[in-house]
Amino acid sequence: MFSLSALAIRVPTPVKQAVKDRLYPALLPEGETAPEWQLQGWDGKWHRLQKGWSILVFYPADDTPGCTRQLQEFQEHYAQLRDLGCEVYGVNPAEAQSHQAFAEAQGFDFPLLTDRGGSVARSYKASIPIGFKPRIIRTVYLVNPERKIRLANRGAPSVQAIIRSIQALQQATKGGM
DSSP states (O other): OOOHHHHHHHSOHHHHHHHHHHHSOOOOOTTSBOOOOEEEETTSOEEEOOSSEEEEEEOSOTTOHHHHHHHHHHHHTHHHHHHTTEEEEEEESOOHHHHHHHHHHHTOOSOEEEOGGGHHHHHTTOEEEETTEEEEOOEEEEEOTTSBEEEEEESOOOHHHHHHHHHHHHHHHHTTO
16 A cells, blocks of 8 residues: 655655755845734634743644653753743644643643644745645744844754853843844
8 A cells, every 4th residue: 555654755855955945935134124914723712922032842733752852851941941031832723622622631821822824934935825724834933023024944943052042142131233
């Protein structure tokens, strides 16, 4: 029996990367103003880009191994991120019930937001259209208090590296750079 996932495993990494480079939209560049958004969390509260530091984690699906690991790492460092004045937002098109079950099962303290139709993911270049549904591309953005993008990354960058970036950027700002 033919399996697309079995075939994908056999494709050499450089070929996979070449395909991604052709299909995936370019990330928003560092220094660009982050697009505005307003999304609802599973608890019914509305969220928007705040005046402090923000991390937007666009992830493909609730309760999948890769997404769970990535968001668990943000949870492990969430207190430290909050101490740096940074909020974390998990974003994907799943409905509130899915987000609630996922957040409660994993003990996430940060909001998981519903991006119905994927408009926010599209504005952040974190999705590709496949059929009638957007396919979310695992993407992380760090946005500073002036709403400027300070880090844009595909995949699951180390949260410790993001923390070091925030610390360095905050230190540079204090030093007048």
